[in-house]
Amino acid sequence: MSVASKHVVVAGGGVAGMEAAGALAELGHRVTLIEKEQKPGGHLKQWHALFPDRRPADEVRKYLSRRIDNRNIRLFTGVGVDKIRKEGHELCIELSDGSELTADAAIIATGFDLFDAHRKEEYGYGIYDNVITSAELEDMFNTGKITTADGRTPSRIGLIHCVGSRDEKVNNNHCSKVCCVTAVKQAIEVRQKLPGCEVFCFYMDMRMYGPYYEELYRESQEQHNVNYIRGKVSEASVNIDNRLVIKVEDTLAGRPLRMELDMLVLMVGMEMSKAGTRLAEASGLDRGINRFLETGDHHYGNNISHLKGLFYAGTCTAPMNITDTISHARAAVAEAVRYLNTR
Amino acid sequence: MSGSTRNKFGFTVNRSRLIDYDSSDRLVREYITSREPSFRLCFACGGCTAACTAGHHAPFNLRRMNTLIRRGEIDPLRDEVTRCMLCGKCLLVCPRGVNTRNVVLLAAEAIRKLDRNEL
Numbered sequence: 001m002s003v004a005s006k007h008v009v010v011a012g013g014g015v016a017g018m019e020a021a022g023a024l025a026e027l028g029h030r031v032t033l034i035e036k037e038q039k040p041g042g043h044l045k046q047w048h049a050l051f052p053d054r055r056p057a058d059e060v061r062k063y064l065s066r067r068i069d070n071r072n073i074r075l076f077t078g079v080g081v082d083k084i085r086k087e088g089h090e091l092c093i094e095l096s097d098g099s100e101l102t103a104d105a106a107i108i109a110t111g112f113d114l115f116d117a118h119r120k121e122e123y124g125y126g127i128y129d130n131v132i133t134s135a136e137l138e139d140m141f142n143t144g145k146i147t148t149a150d151g152r153t154p155s156r157i158g159l160i161h162c163v164g165s166r167d168e169k170v171n172n173n174h175c176s177k178v179c180c181v182t183a184v185k186q187a188i189e190v191r192q193k194l195p196g197c198e199v200f201c202f203y204m205d206m207r208m209y210g211p212y213y214e215e216l217y218r219e220s221q222e223q224h225n226v227n228y229i230r231g232k233v234s235e236a237s238v239n240i241d242n243r244l245v246i247k248v249e250d251t252l253a254g255r256p257l258r259m260e261l262d263m264l265v266l267m268v269g270m271e272m273s274k275a276g277t278r279l280a281e282a283s284g285l286d287r288g289i290n291r292f293l294e295t296g297d298h299h300y301g302n303n304i305s306h307l308k309g310l311f312y313a314g315t316c317t318a319p320m321n322i323t324d325t326i327s328h329a330r331a332a333v334a335e336a337v338r339y340l341n342t343r
Numbered sequence: 344m345s346g347s348t349r350n351k352f353g354f355t356v357n358r359s360r361l362i363d364y365d366s367s368d369r370l371v372r373e374y375i376t377s378r379e380p381s382f383r384l385c386f387a388c389g390g391c392t393a394a395c396t397a398g399h400h401a402p403f404n405l406r407r408m409n410t411l412i413r414r415g416e417i418d419p420l421r422d423e424v425t426r427c428m429l430c431g432k433c434l435l436v437c438p439r440g441v442n443t444r445n446v447v448l449l450a451a452e453a454i455r456k457l458d459r460n461e462l
Binding site: 256258 | 361362365380413416
């Protein structure tokens with residue numbers, strides 16, 4: 001390849017950032033990968049198994065570690081990106097430790113934050129011990145122990161879809177896309193690990209948009225006897241036995257329903273990250289009504305910013321799964337390389 | 344009797360419409376599911392109900408019936424389940440391959456047994 005090596009800064013060391021850095025380095029460019037946490041890997045670090053095939057998340061973590069194991073990549077950890085500004089043909093990247101980098105191009109891959117479940121007060125997260133988030137259930141899978149706060153094995157678990165998504169009350173009208181299939185995956189895992197435990201998913205719509213998701217949904221009913229009730233849970237409380245009680249309308253029966261549960265899992269959605277928000281505001285980057293970064297074109301330019309030489313990768317632009325995040329990161333690299341070759 | 348009570352006191356007591364999952368009776372569901380496992384696969388699209396000739400002329404809604412059985416709500420179904428003419432058109436349209444005709448037969452059988460305390 002006759003391309004002269006260029007310097008590209010990648011902001012964010014999650015799935016999108018690691019894939020983008022790896023792909024750029026492979027093409028011979030010098031990459032500085034900046035991660036605000038002490039270790040790269042993003043949200044994937046705490047995940048036990050992945051949908052739809054329930055493969056260990058570790059396999060994808062290892063792939064991404066190999067991807068950034070390249071002498072063209074410099075990894076900075078424990079430092080964030082504060083601001084990106086244009087100076088002539090170059091981009092100046094201001095870091096949180098006060099230093100500054102100059103780059104020929106940059107890719108923002110600051111990812112998402114999980115919805116803070118405290119904000120849906122009616123579900124009692126932070127109030128009742130046995131109301132947990134989907135990420136915390138994943139932690140339980142990591143430790144191999146699915147127990148209530150007082151150490152008992154649950155006999156009935158409910159999973160609430162769309163917590164913090166499709167909900168005007170928390171200013172999130174968007175769908176986070178991955179929570180439905182995560183619920184199906186986690187429901188199956190609970191049924192496999194605790195065969196005596198009933199599992200109920202409370203959903204508004206089942207959005208099985210990806211390959212093999214619908215098949216997983218069917219498998220959960222056919223082989224694992226997972227129950228689905230269509231309706232948005234309105235509130236959770238506890239009874240005198242300290243057991244959770246939920247209220248929901250069974251919209252298919254057209255009647256209200258109440259049910260006792262040992263554990264309630266809130267399927268928390270994706271929001272624009274706080275770090276990404278600060279960076280966007282400091283750098284004057286446009287954001288959409290869903291608060292994610294607004295791209296140049298929703299159909300054919302969804303890696304493009306309005307700043308020449310600055311590109312977007314992954315869930316800083318919209319909720320997406322790992323497969324789409326990796327594809328999106330590769331597309332951002334293709335756009336960046338086209339820019340570097342033609343300017 | 345209830346009519347005279349109403350006349351005397353001027354009020355009636357309405358039965359709760361709430362489905363209380365913890366006090367409902369799920370024997371009929373278990374009876375059907377163990378004999379016809381495809382019953383679990385219904386995702387309530389309503390294709391069966393749209394195709395149903397009986398449902399066009401009488402209150403018979405297989406989609407709703409499936410949901411109520413799964414929640415253990417049997418009382419509303421005693422009359423309804425007898426209205427099916429077993430033509431099997433629902434079977435032809437079901438996208439999940441539920442053996443709907445067998446579900447109706449088993450539901451009628453289970454309710455009969457339930458009422459005789461044989462479940």
